[in-house]
Every structure is written in structure tokens, then in C-alpha cells.
Amino acid sequence: xxxxxxxxxxxxxxxxxxxxxxxxxxxxxxxxxxxxxxxxxxxxxxxxxxxxxxxxxxxxxxxxxxxxxxxxxxxxxxxxxxxxxxxxxxxxxxxxxxxxxxxxxxxxxxxxxxxxxxxxxxxxxxxxxxxxxxxxxxxxxxxxxxxxxxxxxxxxxxxxxxxxxxxxxxxxxxxxxxxxxxxxxxxxxxxxxxxxxxxxxxxxxxxxxxxxxxxxxxxxxxxxxxxxxxxxxxxxxxxxxxxxxxxxxxxxxxxxxxxxxxxxxxxxxxxxxxxxxxxxxxxxxxxxxxxxxxxxxxxxxxxxxxxxxxxxxxxxxxxxxxxxxxxxxxxxxxxxxxxxxxxxxxxxxxxxx
Ligand SMILES: *Cc1c(COP(=O)(O)O)cnc(C)c1O
Numbered sequence: 001x002x003x004x005x006x007x008x009x010x011x012x013x014x015x016x017x018x019x020x021x022x023x024x025x026x027x028x029x030x031x032x033x034x035x036x037x038x039x040x041x042x043x044x045x046x047x048x049x050x051x052x053x054x055x056x057x058x059x060x061x062x063x064x065x066x067x068x069x070x071x072x073x074x075x076x077x078x079x080x081x082x083x084x085x086x087x088x089x090x091x092x093x094x095x096x097x098x099x100x101x102x103x104x105x106x107x108x109x110x111x112x113x114x115x116x117x118x119x120x121x122x123x124x125x126x127x128x129x130x131x132x133x134x135x136x137x138x139x140x141x142x143x144x145x146x147x148x149x150x151x152x153x154x155x156x157x158x159x160x161x162x163x164x165x166x167x168x169x170x171x172x173x174x175x176x177x178x179x180x181x182x183x184x185x186x187x188x189x190x191x192x193x194x195x196x197x198x199x200x201x202x203x204x205x206x207x208x209x210x211x212x213x214x215x216x217x218x219x220x221x222x223x224x225x226x227x228x229x230x231x232x233x234x235x236x237x238x239x240x241x242x243x244x245x246x247x248x249x250x251x252x253x254x255x256x257x258x259x260x261x262x263x264x265x266x267x268x269x270x271x272x273x274x275x276x277x278x279x280x281x282x283x284x285x286x287x288x289x290x291x292x293x294x295x296x297x298x299x300x301x302x303x304x305x306x307x308x309x310x311x312x313x314x315x316x317x318x319x320x321x322x323x324x325x326x327x328x329x330x331x332x333x334x335x336x337x338x339x340x341x342x343x344x345x346x347x348x349x350x351x352x353x
Contacts, residue, residue, distance in 0.1 A: 003311035007265075009337040010315045012177075012206040012260075012287060012327035021208065021248045028244035033059075035261045040240030044247045045214060048201060051250070052193030054216035058225050059243055061234055063176045064093045066200035066215040067139075068101065068232075069225040072218075074170040074197065074235045075136040076176060077102030081172075082123050083139040085109045086146040088174055100232065104133055112283065117160040124167055140162060142192070143181050146317065149264075149288030149325075151181045154191065161195040171195065176202040176213070179250075180286040183257040189290020197221065203246035205259065206271060207253045208328045211269040212246045214216040253328060260287040263326040263335030270339035287326045291342075294320035297351035306345045 008014055017025070031037035045057035050071055060066045067089050071081050081097065083090050084109040089097060097103040108119040120138050127134030138160065142152040151325045164171055175181075175198040182189055193199055198217035203209035215225055229235065261284075268281040277295040293303045293312075300316035307314050307322075317323040324342065 003310045005313070006311035006341060007330045007334045008329065009324040009326065009338060010313050010324045013204055013205070015208045015328045017208065017210050017245055020252075021245050022217065024244045024248040025241055028240045030238035030240035033239045034230070038236075038238060038240040040247065041236070041243040044243040044250075047247060048214040048250065050217045051189045052199055052201075052216050053190035054193050054199065054272050055219040056217065056222035057092055058215045058229065059236070059239065059246070060076060060213050060215060061211065061236075063088070063174070063200060063202040063205070063213045063259045064096060065229070065232075065234060066173055066213040067093060067172070068096045069228055070172040070174075070198040070200055070215050070217070071095060071097050071103055071137060072101040072140065073221045073224045074172065075101070075103045078104065078133070079127065079136040080104045080106060080133045081137040081139050082120055082126070083107055084113070084115075084141065084144065086113070087139060087198065088138055088142050088145055088176065089141075091146065110147070113144035113150035115142075115144075115152035115156050117163065118258070121163050122159060123161075124164075126171060127168070135169055137170045137172055139172045139174060140196075141176075143177045143286050143288070144325055145176065148283060148290040148323075149177065149180065149286035150191060150283065151185055151285050154187050154195075156193075157195040170197040172197065172277060173199045175199050176205050177286065179254050180257055180261070183254065184261055184286050205251045206257060206327050207249035209242075209245040209249040211242050212222070214246070219317045226252045257287065258331060258332070260326040260328070261285070263330060263332060264288075264289050264324070267324060267339040267342060268337055270343040271346050274343045275350065278346055278348070289324050289326070290317065291322040291346065292320060293322055293346065293349060296346065296349060298346075298349035303349050306349060310341045310345055312345075314342070
């Protein structure tokens, strides 16, 4: 029989809205947002835009939608966006950019998820050539989900910004978990806003809102995104009810992310103590850890099942990788217990290699 649940570390999207957040939602002032008359949506859009130093914001249903619109406003059909090979826009948005916006893509490869501007710049193709696809946009994910929540080096982002400005190529940052980079690093939200044209921030990842993301950028691009959102069926009416949760999340749940980072480090250290080849704790910079269980001769799916039976839920990200994610609903105490359980499961999973 499976043990009682100790911690659900499959994703930071699993959080439940707190009582205070529900209270904020229940009493939110609302209006028809397609008319631009929802005061809570307007406040959220203005708040996030001001935070990152951009002119305007657009509240959307998901991070996929903000990315989709962020790409679509900068890339004409038939032109391309460049991104890292495991970027969420390439792997986890079910082909939206190609299927709905006619955007093509190429990728560079960063095995450890760190960002090097030259990798991206080496792929840029001039837009005026008649026989080759032109590059309109470079997308950078910060933090980088599938490589274990890695933070992009800010100096490299500044270099990218300077070089792309000269090339006439725009930059979109998928900052689904940008708050994690802010809390763990030395740059502010506004610093991150300064190195891109458009930026997407999720309110439902780690920050604990039940739904929603905000796209920010210059006013003309955001108005274009608002128009396209309506075309895709994403116009919302009294959305202040959910936007209130987003405002609450961004006002109350950013600083505490350091606790999630500490919990993730603690889990990584416990596992590394049993099996150092599986994870290097020094690369766990935020709230995500990737366990390379193939290095102890184990299969990711088997490790995930064994962990679940012992009370800790994790994700088999690929046949070789198990991902754990810490969040608002995993206390430091639960993370401590989960660390022990995962370390034991990994130790038991070792086979001769
Ligand atoms: C989760 C995530 C998104 C958006 O996902 P939705 O489920 O559409 O909200 C975008 N980018 C990254 C890096 C993510 O991890």
C-alpha cells in the first residue's frame, strides 16, 4: 500500500489559493474587460507593467497564451523565432506558434540550460533575403524549466539586447518563473524588463494564483496582442475575479520564493549525498531539480513510481530524468521529509551500470 502523501513535487502549478487570496477574489471590483472596464484587470496589468518598467500589460489565461501573443506580435507568418532546444515555446505549447501564427523556428542547444548570447546570435538570418527564412525574434526562457530552473546570466542577456538592437531583431523573455530569478539573483524585475521587448510572467506558477499570466511590452505591441487575443477567443469579461488572485500573488508571494529555493537545495543535497552522479546541488539555483537517474542505471518512470509509493510525487520528465519542483504548498518540514524519502528511493534504485 502506498504511504500517505508527504509532498507533491510534480509541479508548482499544483498550489491551492489561500483563504486570503480567495477573500481578495470574492470582493474584487469587476467590469467588462472586453470594454476595458474591469478595474481589477486594469490594476493588475498596470502593476505588472510598472514592475518591469514596460509601458503596458495584457492579462491572459495562461503562460502559453502570453508566449503565443508575445511571439505573434513580433514575427510575421513565415518568419522565424529562435529559442533554446528545450524551450517551453518549442516543446510544451503544442505547436501553437506554427499552427496558429504561421511562425517557424530554429533552435540552439544548451545542454545545461545556461544562456550564452553567441549561441543565439550565430543563428540569426537577415530578414531581407528572398530565399531564406528571416529571423524576427529571439526568445529566452528565464528561469529555464526543463533544464532545472536555471537562471540566465544577466551579462549575456545585456549582450543579446545590444546585438539584436543593431540587427533589428526583437527579444521576448518567457519569464514564467522570472520572479524566481529576481529573488535568487541581483537584478530587479525592471532590470529584466530592460533587456527585452516583450516579457511573459506567470501568476499561477509558484506565486500561487489559480490562473493567469501577464504579457508586458510597448503600448503598440500590447494593443496588437489584445486584438489577437480576441481573435483567438481569449477576450474576457468580468475577469477581475481571477485577476484579483494574480494581484494578491504578486504582492504577497514573491519574497517567500527563497524558502522554495532552500527546500529544493535541501532535496538536491540529500539525494547527492546518496548518489552524487544524479544531481549536482550547485546547479539547483531556484525551485526545480532534475535527477539524472540513468547515471545509476535506473529508469525515470520506475523512480517516479517508487517515490509516489513512498509518499513523494515527482515527474518522469524523460526516460532519463526525474524532475522535482518545490512550491507554496510544500512546507520546509515536508521538504525535509521528502528529501529523505527521495534520497532513499534513489539509493534503492541503483543498479549495476
Ligand atoms: C508553465 C510554463 C509556461 C506556461 O504554461 P501554461 O501552462 O500555459 O500556463 C511557459 N513557459 C514556461 C517556461 C513554463 O514553465
